[in-house]
Amino acid sequence: xEGALGILREQGLRVSSARRLVLQSLFAADVxxxxxxxxxxxxxALDLASVYRNLETLERVGIVRHVHLGxxxxxxxxxxxxxxxxxxxxxxxxxxxxxxxRLDRTRETIRAxxxxxxxxxxxxxxxxxxACSGEV
Amino acid sequence: xEGALGILREQGLRVSSARRLVLQSLFAADVxxxxxxxxxxxxxALDLASVYRNLETLERVGIVRHVHLGxxxxxxxxxxxxxxxxxxxxxxxxxxxxxxxRLDRTRETIRAxxxxxxxxxxxxxxxxxxACSGEV
DNA sequence: ATACTTGCAAATGATTTGCCAGTGT
DNA sequence: ACACTGGCAAATCATTTGCAAGTAT
Numbered sequence: 001x002e003g004a005l006g007i008l009r010e011q012g013l014r015v016s017s018a019r020r021l022v023l024q025s026l027f028a029a030d031v032x033x034x035x036x037x038x039x040x041x042x043x044x045a046l047d048l049a050s051v052y053r054n055l056e057t058l059e060r061v062g063i064v065r066h067v068h069l070g071x072x073x074x075x076x077x078x079x080x081x082x083x084x085x086x087x088x089x090x091x092x093x094x095x096x097x098x099x100x101x102r103l104d105r106t107r108e109t110i111r112a113x114x115x116x117x118x119x120x121x122x123x124x125x126x127x128x129x130x131a132c133s134g135e136v
Numbered sequence: 137x138e139g140a141l142g143i144l145r146e147q148g149l150r151v152s153s154a155r156r157l158v159l160q161s162l163f164a165a166d167v168x169x170x171x172x173x174x175x176x177x178x179x180x181a182l183d184l185a186s187v188y189r190n191l192e193t194l195e196r197v198g199i200v201r202h203v204h205l206g207x208x209x210x211x212x213x214x215x216x217x218x219x220x221x222x223x224x225x226x227x228x229x230x231x232x233x234x235x236x237x238r239l240d241r242t243r244e245t246i247r248a249x250x251x252x253x254x255x256x257x258x259x260x261x262x263x264x265x266x267a268c269s270g271e272v
Numbered sequence: 273a274t275a276c277t278t279g280c281a282a283a284t285g286a287t288t289t290g291c292c293a294g295t296g297t
Numbered sequence: 298a299c300a301c302t303g304g305c306a307a308a309t310c311a312t313t314t315g316c317a318a319g320t321a322t
Binding site: 148149150152154155182183185186189190 | 277
């Protein structure tokens with residue numbers, strides 16, 4: 001938290017109460033949350049537009065990241081170390097968040113075959129999970 | 137084209153002129169197109185709502201598929217054989233469409249590590265492409 | 273003849289923007 | 298003080314839905 005505030009100051013951005021609330025909400029969450037959910041958690045003390053503006057600012061300086069897991073609203077979470085990447089089952093909808101290093105083999109294969117340094121932080125890997133493949 | 141019409145008939149769905157126009161537009165396109173673009177290509181002979189309704193119907197019976205390559209509108213293309221999967225560079229925005237089999241090694245790695253049968257037809261693989269990695 | 277489809281208008285959901293008052297530095 | 302921010306309302310963009318009229322089978 002202090003680190004995040006430090007980054008804001010370094011960038012000449014203000015540490016406003018709204019920004020504090022958004023950050024608190026993000027630090028409290030264990031899963032990515034929609035702007036709407038973040039606004040709610042602050043007891044609606046914040047306007048949705050402000051939440052969006054702050055999330056955008058925080059994302060621009062690298063504190064926040066957002067992911068699209070499906071057709072719903074974008075979901076926001078803290079960026080940086082311990083960042084998770086996502087797999088989603090196309091059939092049952094289950095979302096699996098994994099530590100980045102577990103995807104290193106996959107990343108390596110993609111780099112070898114296509115030259116891309118892949119990231120599954122913005123869009124998940126979509127597929128049929130083991131449980132659903134097993135079913136008839 | 138005839139195959140697509142056949143599927144519609146099999147499903148008890150009608151072969152309307154609007155449906156024909158949407159299909160023609162899709163067969164003519166070499167890249168995924170937005171509903172808006174598809175409507176335009178028919179000379180706006182079709183209402184956008186009808187285009188969306190038809191795309192949804194065609195997708196439900198497996199003739200069409202849509203992909204989200206970024207933050208813009210969803211993009212529609214024919215499904216079935218010769219279906220492409222996508223890679224997008226997070227830096228330069230370049231979109232690369234590849235034949236499904238070129239992603240088989242990647243799919244194999246993902247299956248081995250996570251048990252998922254992955255598909256990059258709905259969300260692309262996002263990463264930094266070789267050209268952009270090379271730059272400072 | 274009947275049920276599926278269409279166009280048009282209006283509704284919805286997510287996100288953005290304009291503007292002026294408020295506040296952090 | 299001054300520029301950055303916040304709230305509020307309205308705008309925008311993508312997509313969906315209601316409904317009465319039209320059309321494929």
